[in-house]
Amino acid sequence: MSTRESQNHGIRRLYATALELGPLLLFFIANSRWGIYVGTGVFIAASAFSLPCYRWLEGRWPVMPLVGAFFVLVFGGLTIWLRDETFIKLKPTIVNSLFGIILGGGLLILRRPLLKPIFGVAFRLTDDGWRKLTLRWSLFFFVLAAVNEVMWRSFSTETWIASKMFLSFPLTLVFAFLQVPLLKRHWDGEESPFG
Structure with a gap:
């Protein structure tokens, strides 16, 4: 490039x-x-x-x-x-759980890392790399669902909303950054953009 x-x-x-x-x-x-x-x-x-x-x-x-x-x-x-805020509070739990189930189910049932068709344009990984990355993201989505459940059930609406910006988003950035060594290790083909 x-x-x-x-x-x-x-x-x-x-x-x-x-x-x-x-x-x-x-x-x-x-x-x-x-x-x-x-x-x-x-x-x-x-x-x-x-x-x-x-x-x-x-x-x-x-x-x-x-x-x-x-x-x-x-x-x-x-x-x-x-006029019931419960529905919007449940949305992150359901969406993150759904992503976790789809990614995990793809590995267990279809024996396919479903992140590859989504991010295959951006990342060129070995098959083993795609499997590991998909498993990690699947588990992380369940973590995000659990965090959302704790936040909306235990704290005020304002604190729950703030947690989206100041807890869930930073956690996601940190988690994504922590995947860089895996991406480097399993990069396939030309030189890795990660150095």
């Missing part, structure tokens, strides 16, 4: 990350100003807006944000319609 291609890829990745985090950040801000129901409406609108932007930027529909946005629409819609 040339320097220009690498820079363009880095810029696109930055925009894609902003599109993934933007709806959550707007939810956080709107909730702090106008409450959970307005915040949830903003979350739904921002999620719906970010998907076509992501499609235009990356040239494909993003699988995980697409599933997440579907559940934001369903559970956010139920939250607003029934």
Whole structure:
């Protein structure tokens, strides 16, 4: 990959990350100003807006944000319609558990690492590397589901929302960073971009 291609890829990745985090950040801000129901409406609108932007930027529909946005629409819609914040609080538990089950089930039942078709464009790993990475992410999604359960059942709505930005998101970044040695070790083909 040339320097220009690498820079363009880095810029696109930055925009894609902003599109993934933007709806959550707007939810956080709107909730702090106008409450959970307005915040949830903003979350739904921002999620719906970010998907076509992501499609235009990356040239494909993003699988995980697409599933997440579907559940934001369903559970956010139920939250607003029934005036019950429990639904939006359950959404991260259900989505993370679903991702964990799909990834783990792919390994156990299909004997396939289902992260490969999703991230195969970005990462070139050996089959063993894909299996290990998929297993780790599967287990981590269950950790995120458990964290969400503890936070929404044990703390105030404001603390639960803050935990999305200041606990779950940093945990995910740290976990992703900790996978770099595995990516280096199992990189397949040309020189690894991880050094």
